[in-house]
Amino acid sequence: TTTYKICLLAGDGIGPEIIAEGVKVLNAVGAKYDTAFEYTDALIGGAAIDATDNPLPEATLDAARASDAVLLAAVGGPKWDTTDPAAPRPEQGLLGIRKELGLYTNLRPVQIFNALADASTLRPEIVDGVDMMIVRELTGGLYFGRRERFYDEPAAGVNGAPGQRAYDTLEYSEYEIERIARQAFEIARKRRGKVTSVDKANVLETSRLWREIVHRVHDADYADVELEDLLVDNTAMQLINRPADFDVVVTENMFGDILSDEAAQITGSLGMLASASLGDGAALYEPSHGSAPDIAGRGIANPLAQILSVEMMLRYSFGMGEAADDIRRAVTEVLDAGWRTGDIKDAETPADKVVGTAKMGDLVVEHL
Amino acid sequence: TTTYKICLLAGDGIGPEIIAEGVKVLNAVGAKYDTAFEYTDALIGGAAIDATDNPLPEATLDAARASDAVLLAAVGGPKWDTTDPAAPRPEQGLLGIRKELGLYTNLRPVQIFNALADASTLRPEIVDGVDMMIVRELTGGLYFGRRERFYDEPAAGVNGAPGQRAYDTLEYSEYEIERIARQAFEIARKRRGKVTSVDKANVLETSRLWREIVHRVHDADYADVELEDLLVDNTAMQLINRPADFDVVVTENMFGDILSDEAAQITGSLGMLASASLGDGAALYEPSHGSAPDIAGRGIANPLAQILSVEMMLRYSFGMGEAADDIRRAVTEVLDAGWRTGDIKDAETPADKVVGTAKMGDLVVEHL
Ligand SMILES: CC(C)[C@H](C(=O)O)[C@@H](O)C(=O)O
Ligand SMILES: CC(C)[C@H](C(=O)O)[C@@H](O)C(=O)O
Numbered sequence: 001t002t003t004y005k006i007c008l009l010a011g012d013g014i015g016p017e018i019i020a021e022g023v024k025v026l027n028a029v030g031a032k033y034d035t036a037f038e039y040t041d042a043l044i045g046g047a048a049i050d051a052t053d054n055p056l057p058e059a060t061l062d063a064a065r066a067s068d069a070v071l072l073a074a075v076g077g078p079k080w081d082t083t084d085p086a087a088p089r090p091e092q093g094l095l096g097i098r099k100e101l102g103l104y105t106n107l108r109p110v111q112i113f114n115a116l117a118d119a120s121t122l123r124p125e126i127v128d129g130v131d132m133m134i135v136r137e138l139t140g141g142l143y144f145g146r147r148e149r150f151y152d153e154p155a156a157g158v159n160g161a162p163g164q165r166a167y168d169t170l171e172y173s174e175y176e177i178e179r180i181a182r183q184a185f186e187i188a189r190k191r192r193g194k195v196t197s198v199d200k201a202n203v204l205e206t207s208r209l210w211r212e213i214v215h216r217v218h219d220a221d222y223a224d225v226e227l228e229d230l231l232v233d234n235t236a237m238q239l240i241n242r243p244a245d246f247d248v249v250v251t252e253n254m255f256g257d258i259l260s261d262e263a264a265q266i267t268g269s270l271g272m273l274a275s276a277s278l279g280d281g282a283a284l285y286e287p288s289h290g291s292a293p294d295i296a297g298r299g300i301a302n303p304l305a306q307i308l309s310v311e312m313m314l315r316y317s318f319g320m321g322e323a324a325d326d327i328r329r330a331v332t333e334v335l336d337a338g339w340r341t342g343d344i345k346d347a348e349t350p351a352d353k354v355v356g357t358a359k360m361g362d363l364v365v366e367h368l
Numbered sequence: 369t370t371t372y373k374i375c376l377l378a379g380d381g382i383g384p385e386i387i388a389e390g391v392k393v394l395n396a397v398g399a400k401y402d403t404a405f406e407y408t409d410a411l412i413g414g415a416a417i418d419a420t421d422n423p424l425p426e427a428t429l430d431a432a433r434a435s436d437a438v439l440l441a442a443v444g445g446p447k448w449d450t451t452d453p454a455a456p457r458p459e460q461g462l463l464g465i466r467k468e469l470g471l472y473t474n475l476r477p478v479q480i481f482n483a484l485a486d487a488s489t490l491r492p493e494i495v496d497g498v499d500m501m502i503v504r505e506l507t508g509g510l511y512f513g514r515r516e517r518f519y520d521e522p523a524a525g526v527n528g529a530p531g532q533r534a535y536d537t538l539e540y541s542e543y544e545i546e547r548i549a550r551q552a553f554e555i556a557r558k559r560r561g562k563v564t565s566v567d568k569a570n571v572l573e574t575s576r577l578w579r580e581i582v583h584r585v586h587d588a589d590y591a592d593v594e595l596e597d598l599l600v601d602n603t604a605m606q607l608i609n610r611p612a613d614f615d616v617v618v619t620e621n622m623f624g625d626i627l628s629d630e631a632a633q634i635t636g637s638l639g640m641l642a643s644a645s646l647g648d649g650a651a652l653y654e655p656s657h658g659s660a661p662d663i664a665g666r667g668i669a670n671p672l673a674q675i676l677s678v679e680m681m682l683r684y685s686f687g688m689g690e691a692a693d694d695i696r697r698a699v700t701e702v703l704d705a706g707w708r709t710g711d712i713k714d715a716e717t718p719a720d721k722v723v724g725t726a727k728m729g730d731l732v733v734e735h736l
Contacts, residue, residue, distance in 0.1 A: 076570065081569075083569060083576040083577075083579050083580045084576075085573060085576060089570060091570040091571060095571070121490050121491055121494045121608055121609055122489050122490055122491070122608070123489055123490070123491055126489045142538060142571070142572060143571055145535070147572065147573040147574075148573065149573050149576075149577060153541070155541075155543075156541035156542050156543065157541075157542050157543055158542065158543045158546050158547075159543070163541060163542035163543060164541070164542045164577055164581075165539065165540070165541045165542070165577075166539070166540060166573045166574045166576070166577040167513070167537055167538060167539040167540075167573070167574060168537075168538040168572045168573055168574050169535055169536075169537055169538070170510060170535060170536040170537070170538060171533070171534070171535040172533070172534060172535075173521070173523075173524035173525075173531060173532070173533045174524050174525050174526065174531035174532045174533065175523075175524065175525055175526045175527070175531060178526050179526075200622070200625075201451060202444065202457060202459040203459060203463070203510070203511055204510060204515065204536045205453060205515040205516065205517050205534045205535070205536055206515075206534045206535060206536050208451040208452075208453060208517075208534070209451075209517060209532055209533075209534040211451050212451045213532075232625075232626055233625045233626050233628075233629040234629065236604070236626045236627070236629050236630035236633070237629050237630060237632065237633035237638070238633075239630075240489055240490070240608065240630065240633045240634060241489055241633055254568070255626075257568075257600075257601045258600055258601050258604045258623075258626060259604070260601075261601040261602065261604050261605050262604035262605060262607075262608065262630065264605065265604070265605035265606075265608045265609055266608060270605070
């Protein structure tokens, strides 16, 4: 029996409810594939602020580093919203763990489950065949550059009066661009062989460096992969105009944040999309959606993105491709059988097919 | 007879073709409303680089400053694409004139013409009633912050070797946020009374300052306007999910660039959308689309966004609301009569209703 250690970060909002279903599925996979999963719970985000005043306690980092993979649910909520630069914020936990574990590659697959094709606000013929992988750089750029706010700067206020001024810094080094570009090209080789590199090279110096390095890596080692450059504003359009044309999309951190959510929404079922954050050590897996504080504690949240993040964990961290395929098949079957959580039901869903969080987890396990 | 001086900046690609139609319409309006328009042509963008090595010659700025309004077509093209930080780029002309004329408010109306409702890749019931105004801050943020590229920095290269590093700076002062917030609230009062302020306050210090100032202005002077905050990634989703819910959307420069193009694409007819850039002096009007180098010189480009930018000029710079309404009515009638340029035709358009650039301009003039 192989044993893998998994650090569980339930976080905030619906986090504890959905992560329980992820664990349920892991246990079922473990039994089927003679693998043992050992879990350590740790605090992150708002829950960690409430308990320790720190969105990312040292104990959490220790637990994550001692694990083979990290399963995160979601962080954040209005309770901890603030514009006070000095106050701790839940998101610092998420950003902190990405940085501390060196998780520079964020993979966000965007696919449509046939049973949910009607959920999209886009026309069916436009979303038909959508299958892209967004590769987002996750430890650089505006998220981690120097930032500051100054008070009482002369002329920063209205009519030349003193006032506040703030800045954030978008910074990239060659090695950061090169390693994420390599990831994108490697992934494209296992897919349809096309990479769209997104930047704003007509304005930003970091984008011009980005474009230069991406092309250098391409020409030297990946000339077999098709490479196109697309400006970020044009990409925001083309994702709506011809989403099925995209295969691998690689971009810097902030553009990736915006475009991956836009691409996710194109499917119409954000509750179905998982993500993987990879680095050189333990990787982190989480749903693409947030902590949904409005429905927290009611047992109605959709656990499928969390379950599909377990799928990605098996695939990328444990080399258990067969078990991963199994999960995907089980989820597909449950959907094909008509089962829905509230967020993915529609006018045609019979009332007795609408289930809660735990029941949806049970259904997936039954189909495994 | 009132006389207005207009500076014409044809720029690159389809620019010269479409601006001619804008002038045609201005002349027709002048005749009808007993107003004289005097034109001065000036160089900008790639055309200016070719002629003077400078994307924004001093003579162009002088001509713009001596005018009551500026009509721009489009700049840029692959001919001038470069990642060399030292080379002149067409976009510098556009960014330069925005900064030099102090055009800090960019207005991008997003509306659907009934005759073109089918052009959207979104479902008809989703785009029905879409009518928003994107208010983009245009002279601050990443576009105008300090940027640099360093060569041979130790450890910026792969495996700790020397390499390149680049940065851009996202900076905002209180007064810049306050003035654009006021614009948004004023505009909302003349519309449906709702402002969505978009930021990334869970990560960026500039966004936290943004949110603080927007709320201060709101609470002090515009408490009658409904105000909501939306994170930029969530906005990228909601624009696709429920576009008709948005009234006024206000945001910083880079987010505005991305979201306004996304919103424009939702209509499916980018060739129909105009924009106004306002400051304290002469304002600038231009189509939302680009220079379309692939179809330049063939007389087939859609001039309607350029013509609708003339509509905005009449409305905002010359107080000629009635003439502006006239243009909008004329364009609507031409579309309702079935006339189309290549970009807005569909499978049902009869071949004899597909017209070129000049003919489309003539049709609008006939309907004035
Ligand atoms: C919560 C937030 C800081 C985070 C981000 O912006 O990266 C989230 O939106 C995401 O995409 O994972
Ligand atoms: C051409 C480019 C510099 C410009 C911008 O990014 O502002 C354009 O995309 C726009 O939106 O007007």
